[in-house]
Amino acid sequence: MGYFELNNGVKVPALGFGTYQMPPAITEENVAKAINLGYRSIDTAQNYGNEAEVGAAVNGSGVSRDDLFVTSKTQTSGYKTTLRGIDESLRSAQLDYFDLMIIHWPTIDNSGTYKALEEAYQAGKLRAIGVSNFNSSKVQKLIDRAEVKPMIDQIETDVYWQQNKMHKFLNQNNILHESWAPLGEGLSPVLSEPAIIRIAEKYQKSTAQVILRFLTQQHIMVIPKSTNPVHIAENLNVFDFKLTDDELDIIKSLDQGHSGVNWPSSMGQEAY
Ligand SMILES: NC(=O)c1ccc[n+]([C@@H]2O[C@H](COP(=O)([O-])OP(=O)(O)OC[C@H]3O[C@@H](n4cnc5c(N)ncnc54)[C@H](OP(=O)(O)O)[C@@H]3O)[C@@H](O)[C@H]2O)c1
Numbered sequence: 074m075g076y077f078e079l080n081n082g083v084k085v086p087a088l089g090f091g092t093y094q095m096p097p098a099i100t101e102e103n104v105a106k107a108i109n110l111g112y113r114s115i116d117t118a119q120n121y122g123n124e125a126e127v128g129a130a131v132n133g134s135g136v137s138r139d140d141l142f143v144t145s146k147t148q149t150s151g152y153k154t155t156l157r158g159i160d161e162s163l164r165s166a167q168l169d170y171f172d173l174m175i176i177h178w179p180t181i182d183n184s185g186t187y188k189a190l191e192e193a194y195q196a197g198k199l200r201a202i203g204v205s206n207f208n209s210s211k212v213q214k215l216i217d218r219a220e221v222k223p224m225i226d227q228i229e230t231d232v233y234w235q236q237n238k239m240h241k242f243l244n245q246n247n248i249l250h251e252s253w254a255p256l257g258e259g260l261s262p263v264l265s266e267p268a269i270i271r272i273a274e275k276y277q278k279s280t281a282q283v284i285l286r287f288l289t290q291q292h293i294m295v296i297p298k299s300t301n302p303v304h305i306a307e308n309l310n311v312f313d314f315k316l317t318d319d320e321l322d323i324i325k326s327l328d329q330g331h332s333g334v335n336w337p338s339s340m341g342q343e344a345y
Pocket residue numbers: 090091092093094116117177205206227228252253254255256257258259264279281282296297298299300301304305307308
């Protein structure tokens with residue numbers, strides 16, 4: 074497993090396990106399976122409705138809590154409701170702390186919402202804080218006022234939407250770029266992209282593995298989600314090969330500057 078370091082010194086696994094749209098009834102079993110296979114980072118959210126099951130899998134895993142990295146996301150706006158929401162999430166997951174809590178989407182009161190994260194961070198309830206789906210101007214506004222600089226921005230990123238401008242901005246500000254939907258959420262043609270198939274054949278890997286390797290080699294944290302045992306194991310097995318500069322350039326040239334997913338709503342259409 075590769076690791077990245079956040080701007081507060083906390084180490085974070087380069088690859089974790091996503092749980093969006095994972096029904097609560099099967100979440101504990103799948104997260105337990107993932108941890109057993111070697112995943113050390115799990116991504117949930119208040120609005121996934123499965124924080125309790127993620128927490129149960131973490132607490133029942135037999136792996137030291139110090140070795141696991143659990144992320145959740147707020148779905149509230151404003152200082153007081155967000156503070157309350159963080160405590161409710163901790164209670165629900167039966168955890169003493171989250172390793173990372175991020176604002177899920179920009180809210181009407183980003184500064185109040187972020188202030189609650191800062192306070193929970195300073196109280197030791199969160200080991201790191203950050204945002205998700207924030208463009209550079211929204212991140213900059215937070216940085217300008219923040220007591221605690223955000224450590225991560227989790228944004229839609231895959232090989233068709235590499236987020237080059239945001240990546241540069243986040244790097245310059247020492248904020249880790251985390252990808253959601255690294256495999257196009259199963260809705261994008263990215264897994265059957267011919268250029269990636271050719272590279273996958275060379276390494277005897279799947280296209281999903283090449284994509285996850287590409288993103289982590291770009292210093293982007295990934296959290297692929299799967300409920301298929303073969304895919305869960307496969308997605309973790311991406312650190313035993315390294316793409317060459319030429320292969321990185323081939324994949325970089327696939328960037329289209331927008332999502333490869335035809336979202337039904339405005340989701341993912343934020344101007345970065
Ligand atoms: N911050 C946000 O707003 C936001 C938004 C969306 C997602 N997220 C987070 O990011 C995580 C990942 O994103 P995502 O779940 O939307 O999409 P994703 O991980 O890009 O894709 C998941 C889909 O890919 C398939 N898949 C996974 N591994 C595969 C493999 N090796 N080969 C072929 N197909 C494979 C899965 O199907 P199978 O189950 O059949 O393998 C599933 O349909 C989420 O689970 C969530 O934790 C955050």
